[in-house]
Amino acid sequence: MPYWNPKTETLSRDRLRALQLSKLRSVATWAQARSPFYRRSFAAAGFAPEQLRGWDDLRRIPLLTRDEWMASQAQHPPYGDLLAVDPARASRLHTTSGTTGADPLRALDTRSDWAWAAELWCYAIWGCGIRPGDIAYLAFGYGSFIGFWGLHYGFEKAGVLTIPGGAQNTEQRIRQLVAFGATVVASTPTYALRLAQEAARIGADLRGSAVRTLILSGEPCPPQTRALIEDAWGARTFDTAGMTEIGTIFLFECADRPGGGHVIEDHLIEEVADPETGDPVGYGELGERIVTSFGRSAVPLLRYRTADLVRKVPAGTCSCGRTFDLYEGGVLGRTDDMKLVRGTNVYPRAVEGIVREFASVGEFQIRLFTTPDLRDEITVRIEAPEDPDLLGDLRRRLAAAHEGLRFQIERVPGGSLPRFELKARRVVDARA
Ligand SMILES: [Zn+2]
Structure with a gap:
Protein backbone atom coordinates (compact mmCIF):
# COMPACT_ATOMS: atom_id res chain seq x y z
CA MET A 1 0.00 0.00 0.00
CA HIS A 262 1.13 16.71 -3.00
CA VAL A 263 -0.51 19.14 -0.58
CA ILE A 264 -1.72 17.32 2.57
CA GLU A 265 -5.28 18.47 2.02
CA ASP A 266 -7.04 16.45 4.70
CA HIS A 267 -5.10 18.42 7.34
CA LEU A 268 -4.76 21.81 5.67
CA ILE A 269 -6.40 24.22 3.27
CA GLU A 270 -3.95 25.73 0.81
CA GLU A 271 -5.19 28.68 -1.25
CA VAL A 272 -3.09 30.36 -3.93
CA ALA A 273 -3.60 34.09 -4.48
CA ASP A 274 -2.15 37.00 -6.40
CA PRO A 275 0.31 38.55 -3.90
CA GLU A 276 -0.65 42.10 -5.00
CA THR A 277 -4.44 41.91 -5.08
CA GLY A 278 -5.15 38.89 -2.87
CA ASP A 279 -7.48 37.49 -5.56
CA PRO A 280 -7.41 33.71 -6.00
CA VAL A 281 -5.46 32.41 -9.00
CA GLY A 282 -6.30 29.27 -10.97
CA TYR A 283 -4.45 26.02 -11.58
CA GLY A 284 -1.11 26.58 -13.29
CA GLU A 285 -0.76 30.22 -12.26
CA LEU A 286 2.02 31.49 -10.02
CA GLY A 287 0.78 32.92 -6.71
CA GLU A 288 1.30 33.17 -2.97
CA ARG A 289 0.36 30.29 -0.64
CA ILE A 290 -2.25 31.02 1.99
CA VAL A 291 -2.48 28.26 4.60
CA THR A 292 -5.08 27.20 7.13
CA SER A 293 -4.02 24.38 9.43
CA LEU A 302 -6.30 30.63 9.67
CA ARG A 303 -5.60 32.03 6.23
CA TYR A 304 -1.97 32.83 6.91
CA ARG A 305 -0.09 34.64 4.14
CA THR A 306 3.13 32.65 3.78
CA ALA A 307 5.00 34.68 1.11
CA ASP A 308 5.88 31.34 -0.55
CA LEU A 309 5.44 31.33 -4.34
CA VAL A 310 3.80 28.23 -5.79
CA ARG A 311 1.95 26.93 -8.84
CA LYS A 312 -0.92 24.55 -8.04
CA VAL A 313 -1.86 21.76 -10.45
CA GLY A 333 10.61 31.03 -4.17
CA ARG A 334 9.35 33.80 -1.95
CA THR A 335 7.47 36.98 -2.75
CA ASP A 336 10.18 38.89 -0.85
CA ASP A 337 13.27 37.30 -2.45
CA MET A 338 12.79 38.72 -5.94
CA LYS A 339 15.42 41.37 -6.75
CA LEU A 340 14.97 44.14 -9.28
CA VAL A 341 18.27 44.83 -11.04
CA ARG A 342 18.30 47.55 -13.73
CA GLY A 343 14.66 46.83 -14.47
CA THR A 344 15.01 43.04 -14.65
CA ASN A 345 13.51 40.61 -12.12
CA VAL A 346 16.07 38.22 -10.66
CA TYR A 347 14.93 35.22 -8.61
CA PRO A 348 17.69 33.53 -6.58
CA ARG A 349 16.18 30.09 -7.36
CA ALA A 350 16.53 30.72 -11.10
CA VAL A 351 20.15 31.81 -10.67
CA GLU A 352 20.82 28.70 -8.58
CA GLY A 353 19.28 26.51 -11.28
CA ILE A 354 21.75 27.88 -13.82
CA VAL A 355 24.78 27.78 -11.52
CA ARG A 356 24.01 24.11 -10.74
CA GLU A 357 24.20 23.24 -14.43
CA PHE A 358 27.95 23.63 -13.92
CA ALA A 359 28.91 20.66 -11.77
CA SER A 360 32.41 21.97 -11.02
CA VAL A 361 31.01 24.94 -9.08
CA GLY A 362 30.98 24.29 -5.34
CA GLU A 363 29.46 27.03 -3.20
CA PHE A 364 28.28 30.33 -4.69
CA GLN A 365 26.98 33.73 -3.63
CA ILE A 366 24.96 36.47 -5.32
CA ARG A 367 26.10 40.00 -4.47
CA LEU A 368 24.23 43.15 -5.37
CA PHE A 369 25.86 46.55 -4.99
CA THR A 370 25.70 50.12 -6.23
CA THR A 371 28.62 51.56 -8.22
CA PRO A 372 29.93 55.10 -7.49
CA ASP A 373 27.93 56.34 -10.50
CA LEU A 374 24.79 54.82 -8.90
CA ARG A 375 24.35 51.79 -11.12
CA ASP A 376 23.07 48.51 -9.72
CA GLU A 377 25.48 45.65 -10.35
CA ILE A 378 25.03 41.93 -9.78
CA THR A 379 27.96 39.61 -9.23
CA VAL A 380 27.90 35.85 -8.84
CA ARG A 381 30.89 34.66 -6.83
CA ILE A 382 31.74 31.03 -7.36
CA GLU A 383 34.10 28.49 -5.88
CA ALA A 384 35.34 26.59 -8.91
CA PRO A 385 38.55 25.25 -10.41
CA GLU A 386 40.51 27.35 -12.92
CA ASP A 387 38.62 26.96 -16.20
CA PRO A 388 38.75 29.64 -18.90
CA ASP A 389 35.44 28.56 -20.50
CA LEU A 390 33.42 28.27 -17.31
CA LEU A 391 33.15 31.97 -16.45
CA GLY A 392 32.12 33.00 -19.95
CA ASP A 393 29.61 30.15 -20.32
CA LEU A 394 28.03 30.92 -16.97
CA ARG A 395 27.83 34.65 -17.76
CA ARG A 396 26.14 33.93 -21.12
CA ARG A 397 23.63 31.47 -19.59
CA LEU A 398 22.65 33.92 -16.85
CA ALA A 399 22.26 36.81 -19.28
CA ALA A 400 20.18 34.71 -21.69
CA ALA A 401 17.78 33.82 -18.85
CA HIS A 402 17.50 37.45 -17.67
CA GLU A 403 16.69 39.59 -20.71
CA GLY A 404 20.40 40.13 -21.41
CA LEU A 405 21.19 41.48 -17.94
CA ARG A 406 24.96 41.59 -17.45
CA PHE A 407 26.16 39.45 -14.53
CA GLN A 408 29.75 39.70 -13.33
CA ILE A 409 31.26 36.34 -12.48
CA GLU A 410 34.01 36.25 -9.90
CA ARG A 411 36.02 33.16 -9.05
CA VAL A 412 36.93 32.99 -5.34
CA PRO A 413 39.17 30.53 -3.46
CA GLY A 414 37.63 27.19 -2.45
CA GLY A 415 36.22 27.31 1.08
CA SER A 416 36.01 31.13 1.21
CA LEU A 417 32.22 31.47 0.93
CA PRO A 418 29.86 30.82 3.86
CA ARG A 419 28.64 27.23 4.42
CA PHE A 420 25.09 26.48 5.51
CA GLU A 421 23.50 23.69 7.46
CA LEU A 422 20.00 25.17 7.74
CA LYS A 423 18.51 27.59 5.25
CA ALA A 424 21.17 28.93 2.90
CA ARG A 425 21.57 32.70 2.65
CA ARG A 426 23.37 33.22 -0.62
CA VAL A 427 22.08 36.66 -1.56
CA VAL A 428 23.93 39.70 -0.20
CA ASP A 429 22.16 42.91 -1.15
CA ALA A 430 24.57 45.74 -0.36
CA ARG A 431 22.90 48.33 -2.58
CA ALA A 432 22.70 51.93 -1.35
ZN1 LIG B 1 1.48 11.23 -6.51
Missing part, protein backbone atom coordinates in the same frame (compact mmCIF):
# COMPACT_ATOMS: atom_id res chain seq x y z
CA PRO A 2 1.69 3.26 -1.06
CA TYR A 3 -0.51 5.52 1.11
CA TRP A 4 0.00 6.36 4.76
CA ASN A 5 -3.71 7.13 5.11
CA PRO A 6 -5.45 5.23 2.29
CA LYS A 7 -8.86 6.61 3.19
CA THR A 8 -8.17 10.33 3.13
CA GLU A 9 -5.46 10.30 0.46
CA THR A 10 -7.91 8.91 -2.07
CA LEU A 11 -11.14 10.71 -1.05
CA SER A 12 -13.14 12.19 -3.90
CA ARG A 13 -12.59 15.95 -4.24
CA ASP A 14 -16.18 16.58 -3.10
CA ARG A 15 -15.79 14.56 0.07
CA LEU A 16 -12.38 16.08 0.67
CA ARG A 17 -13.93 19.58 0.45
CA ALA A 18 -16.67 18.53 2.89
CA LEU A 19 -14.06 17.20 5.35
CA GLN A 20 -12.06 20.42 5.06
CA LEU A 21 -15.12 22.59 5.60
CA SER A 22 -16.10 20.66 8.70
CA LYS A 23 -12.57 20.95 10.14
CA LEU A 24 -12.50 24.63 9.19
CA ARG A 25 -15.64 25.30 11.22
CA SER A 26 -14.10 23.57 14.23
CA VAL A 27 -10.83 25.45 14.09
CA ALA A 28 -12.53 28.83 13.50
CA THR A 29 -14.86 28.20 16.44
CA TRP A 30 -11.91 27.17 18.63
CA ALA A 31 -9.93 30.29 17.62
CA GLN A 32 -12.88 32.59 18.30
CA ALA A 33 -13.50 31.05 21.71
CA ARG A 34 -9.89 30.80 22.90
CA SER A 35 -7.61 33.28 21.14
CA PRO A 36 -7.84 37.03 21.94
CA PHE A 37 -6.12 37.83 18.65
CA TYR A 38 -8.65 35.98 16.50
CA ARG A 39 -11.58 37.33 18.50
CA ARG A 40 -10.34 40.84 17.64
CA SER A 41 -9.53 40.16 14.00
CA PHE A 42 -12.81 38.29 13.33
CA ALA A 43 -14.81 41.14 14.90
CA ALA A 44 -12.94 43.75 12.85
CA ALA A 45 -13.73 41.83 9.65
CA GLY A 46 -17.36 41.23 10.62
CA PHE A 47 -16.74 37.48 10.51
CA ALA A 48 -18.27 34.81 12.73
CA PRO A 49 -17.64 31.04 12.42
CA GLU A 50 -21.40 30.42 11.95
CA GLN A 51 -21.06 32.11 8.55
CA LEU A 52 -19.06 29.13 7.24
CA ARG A 53 -21.86 27.38 5.35
CA GLY A 54 -20.26 26.68 1.99
CA TRP A 55 -16.79 26.57 0.50
CA ASP A 56 -16.85 30.17 -0.74
CA ASP A 57 -17.38 31.40 2.82
CA LEU A 58 -13.73 30.57 3.47
CA ARG A 59 -12.86 33.98 2.03
CA ARG A 60 -14.87 35.74 4.75
CA ILE A 61 -12.10 34.83 7.20
CA PRO A 62 -9.57 37.69 7.42
CA LEU A 63 -6.02 37.06 6.21
CA LEU A 64 -3.24 36.83 8.78
CA THR A 65 0.25 38.17 8.11
CA ARG A 66 3.57 37.43 9.72
CA ASP A 67 3.83 41.13 10.65
CA GLU A 68 0.61 40.83 12.65
CA TRP A 69 1.90 37.74 14.42
CA MET A 70 5.22 39.47 15.21
CA ALA A 71 3.40 42.61 16.45
CA SER A 72 1.25 40.45 18.72
CA GLN A 73 4.40 38.77 20.04
CA ALA A 74 5.98 42.18 20.73
CA GLN A 75 2.90 43.51 22.51
CA HIS A 76 2.27 40.35 24.53
CA PRO A 77 5.68 38.77 25.07
CA PRO A 78 6.92 36.14 24.82
CA TYR A 79 4.28 34.31 22.73
CA GLY A 80 1.73 36.91 21.62
CA ASP A 81 -2.01 36.54 21.91
CA LEU A 82 -2.75 34.25 18.95
CA LEU A 83 -2.26 31.60 21.59
CA ALA A 84 -5.42 29.61 22.29
CA VAL A 85 -4.21 27.57 25.28
CA ASP A 86 -2.60 28.29 28.62
CA PRO A 87 1.20 28.11 28.00
CA ALA A 88 1.35 25.70 30.96
CA ARG A 89 -0.37 23.12 28.74
CA ALA A 90 2.31 23.30 26.05
CA SER A 91 5.00 20.65 25.76
CA ARG A 92 7.33 22.19 23.18
CA LEU A 93 8.62 25.56 22.02
CA HIS A 94 10.07 26.13 18.57
CA THR A 95 11.17 29.20 16.63
CA THR A 96 11.81 30.21 13.06
CA SER A 97 15.44 30.08 11.96
CA GLY A 98 15.61 33.87 12.00
CA THR A 99 16.67 34.23 8.38
CA THR A 100 14.13 36.92 7.51
CA GLY A 101 14.26 39.04 10.65
CA ALA A 102 16.23 39.61 13.81
CA ASP A 103 13.49 38.45 16.18
CA PRO A 104 12.34 34.87 15.52
CA LEU A 105 8.72 33.84 15.60
CA ARG A 106 7.94 31.65 18.62
CA ALA A 107 5.37 28.88 18.54
CA LEU A 108 4.14 26.56 21.26
CA ASP A 109 2.77 23.07 20.79
CA THR A 110 0.72 20.82 23.03
CA ARG A 111 1.31 17.07 23.07
CA SER A 112 -1.54 16.52 20.63
CA ASP A 113 -0.19 19.28 18.32
CA TRP A 114 3.15 17.54 18.32
CA ALA A 115 1.58 14.18 17.50
CA TRP A 116 -0.19 15.92 14.60
CA ALA A 117 3.13 17.34 13.31
CA ALA A 118 4.63 13.83 13.27
CA GLU A 119 1.51 12.42 11.56
CA LEU A 120 1.88 14.84 8.63
CA TRP A 121 5.52 13.88 8.19
CA CYS A 122 4.40 10.25 8.00
CA TYR A 123 2.57 11.01 4.74
CA ALA A 124 5.95 11.92 3.26
CA ILE A 125 7.88 9.06 4.84
CA TRP A 126 5.42 6.40 3.69
CA GLY A 127 4.66 8.10 0.38
CA CYS A 128 8.26 7.92 -0.83
CA GLY A 129 8.57 4.24 0.07
CA ILE A 130 10.38 4.31 3.40
CA ARG A 131 9.34 1.37 5.59
CA PRO A 132 10.21 -0.30 8.92
CA GLY A 133 13.66 -1.81 8.44
CA ASP A 134 14.98 1.39 6.96
CA ILE A 135 17.59 3.30 8.95
CA ALA A 136 17.14 7.07 8.90
CA TYR A 137 19.90 9.58 9.63
CA LEU A 138 18.93 13.19 10.35
CA ALA A 139 21.83 15.45 9.39
CA PHE A 140 20.54 18.37 11.37
CA GLY A 141 21.61 20.42 14.40
CA TYR A 142 18.82 19.78 16.88
CA GLY A 143 18.04 23.21 18.34
CA SER A 144 15.12 25.56 18.88
CA PHE A 145 14.61 25.91 15.10
CA ILE A 146 11.92 23.42 14.17
CA GLY A 147 13.80 22.00 11.16
CA PHE A 148 13.57 18.20 11.07
CA TRP A 149 12.21 17.73 14.61
CA GLY A 150 8.81 16.67 13.29
CA LEU A 151 10.43 14.24 10.85
CA HIS A 152 12.38 12.66 13.72
CA TYR A 153 9.11 11.90 15.51
CA GLY A 154 7.49 10.85 12.24
CA PHE A 155 10.21 8.24 11.65
CA GLU A 156 9.68 6.85 15.13
CA LYS A 157 5.93 6.71 14.54
CA ALA A 158 6.38 4.93 11.20
CA GLY A 159 8.63 2.33 12.84
CA VAL A 160 11.90 3.44 11.25
CA LEU A 161 15.17 3.32 13.20
CA THR A 162 16.00 6.98 13.78
CA ILE A 163 19.52 8.33 14.25
CA PRO A 164 19.75 11.95 15.47
CA GLY A 165 22.86 13.39 13.80
CA GLY A 166 23.03 16.58 15.88
CA ALA A 167 25.98 18.38 17.55
CA GLN A 168 28.61 17.08 15.15
CA ASN A 169 30.60 18.45 12.28
CA THR A 170 30.03 17.45 8.68
CA GLU A 171 32.85 14.90 8.56
CA GLN A 172 31.65 13.15 11.73
CA ARG A 173 28.14 12.93 10.31
CA ILE A 174 29.38 11.30 7.12
CA ARG A 175 31.40 8.73 9.04
CA GLN A 176 28.39 7.98 11.25
CA LEU A 177 25.80 7.60 8.53
CA VAL A 178 28.08 5.30 6.55
CA ALA A 179 29.09 3.25 9.63
CA PHE A 180 25.49 2.82 10.81
CA GLY A 181 24.33 1.72 7.37
CA ALA A 182 21.80 4.53 6.98
CA THR A 183 19.42 3.91 4.08
CA VAL A 184 17.71 7.32 4.40
CA VAL A 185 19.29 10.74 5.01
CA ALA A 186 17.37 13.93 5.74
CA SER A 187 18.88 17.39 5.22
CA THR A 188 18.44 20.66 3.36
CA PRO A 189 19.39 20.53 -0.35
CA THR A 190 22.36 22.79 0.34
CA TYR A 191 23.59 20.56 3.13
CA ALA A 192 23.13 17.40 1.06
CA LEU A 193 25.55 18.89 -1.47
CA ARG A 194 27.94 19.95 1.26
CA LEU A 195 27.92 16.44 2.74
CA ALA A 196 28.76 15.08 -0.71
CA GLN A 197 31.62 17.55 -1.19
CA GLU A 198 33.02 16.74 2.24
CA ALA A 199 32.67 12.99 1.56
CA ALA A 200 34.73 13.41 -1.62
CA ARG A 201 37.38 15.30 0.35
CA ILE A 202 37.77 12.60 3.01
CA GLY A 203 37.45 9.73 0.54
CA ALA A 204 34.10 8.38 1.81
CA ASP A 205 32.10 6.56 -0.86
CA LEU A 206 28.50 7.77 -0.66
CA ARG A 207 27.48 6.13 -3.93
CA GLY A 208 28.68 2.81 -2.56
CA SER A 209 26.94 3.37 0.80
CA ALA A 210 23.55 1.96 1.85
CA VAL A 211 21.81 5.34 1.33
CA ARG A 212 19.09 5.07 -1.31
CA THR A 213 16.71 7.87 -0.28
CA LEU A 214 17.26 11.53 0.60
CA ILE A 215 14.48 13.58 2.17
CA LEU A 216 15.03 17.25 1.37
CA SER A 217 13.38 20.19 3.07
CA GLY A 218 13.93 23.77 4.16
CA GLU A 219 14.73 25.47 0.86
CA PRO A 220 13.40 25.70 -2.68
CA CYS A 221 15.30 23.11 -4.71
CA PRO A 222 15.65 23.59 -8.47
CA PRO A 223 15.84 20.41 -10.59
CA GLN A 224 19.49 21.07 -11.47
CA THR A 225 20.43 21.02 -7.78
CA ARG A 226 18.52 17.78 -7.28
CA ALA A 227 20.29 16.20 -10.21
CA LEU A 228 23.67 17.06 -8.69
CA ILE A 229 22.64 15.65 -5.30
CA GLU A 230 21.30 12.42 -6.81
CA ASP A 231 24.44 11.93 -8.83
CA ALA A 232 26.76 12.53 -5.87
CA TRP A 233 24.82 10.19 -3.54
CA GLY A 234 23.61 7.57 -6.01
CA ALA A 235 20.20 7.95 -4.33
CA ARG A 236 16.71 9.28 -5.08
CA THR A 237 15.68 12.63 -3.61
CA PHE A 238 12.22 13.47 -2.33
CA ASP A 239 11.20 17.07 -1.78
CA THR A 240 9.11 18.22 1.17
CA ALA A 241 8.19 21.68 2.43
CA GLY A 242 7.07 22.92 5.80
CA MET A 243 7.16 25.97 8.03
CA THR A 244 7.48 26.85 11.70
CA GLU A 245 4.10 28.58 11.61
CA ILE A 246 2.30 25.26 11.10
CA GLY A 247 4.95 23.21 12.92
CA THR A 248 5.21 20.57 10.22
CA ILE A 249 5.13 19.98 6.47
CA PHE A 250 2.33 20.83 4.06
CA LEU A 251 3.76 19.13 1.00
CA PHE A 252 5.42 15.83 0.09
CA GLU A 253 6.59 14.14 -3.07
CA CYS A 254 5.24 10.64 -3.72
CA ALA A 255 7.17 7.70 -5.17
CA ASP A 256 5.91 8.53 -8.69
CA ARG A 257 7.79 11.84 -8.54
CA PRO A 258 5.59 13.76 -10.98
CA GLY A 259 7.71 16.92 -10.76
CA GLY A 260 5.99 18.35 -7.72
CA GLY A 261 4.60 17.55 -4.29
CA PHE A 294 -6.38 22.11 11.32
CA GLY A 295 -4.11 20.32 13.76
CA ARG A 296 -2.39 22.92 15.89
CA SER A 297 -4.55 23.76 18.85
CA ALA A 298 -2.11 26.04 20.73
CA VAL A 299 -1.60 28.34 17.74
CA PRO A 300 -4.52 28.04 15.34
CA LEU A 301 -3.56 29.27 11.91
CA PRO A 314 -4.71 19.23 -10.14
CA ALA A 315 -4.30 15.87 -8.42
CA GLY A 316 -4.75 14.05 -11.74
CA THR A 317 -1.37 15.40 -12.86
CA CYS A 318 0.14 12.56 -10.82
CA SER A 319 -0.48 8.89 -11.53
CA CYS A 320 -0.27 7.65 -7.93
CA GLY A 321 -4.02 7.78 -7.27
CA ARG A 322 -3.94 10.40 -4.53
CA THR A 323 -6.63 13.04 -4.83
CA PHE A 324 -4.48 15.74 -3.23
CA ASP A 325 -3.55 18.61 -5.55
CA LEU A 326 0.11 19.35 -6.17
CA TYR A 327 2.50 22.24 -6.23
CA GLU A 328 4.47 21.91 -9.45
CA GLY A 329 8.18 22.09 -8.66
CA GLY A 330 7.47 22.48 -4.92
CA VAL A 331 8.01 25.93 -3.42
CA LEU A 332 9.35 28.11 -6.23
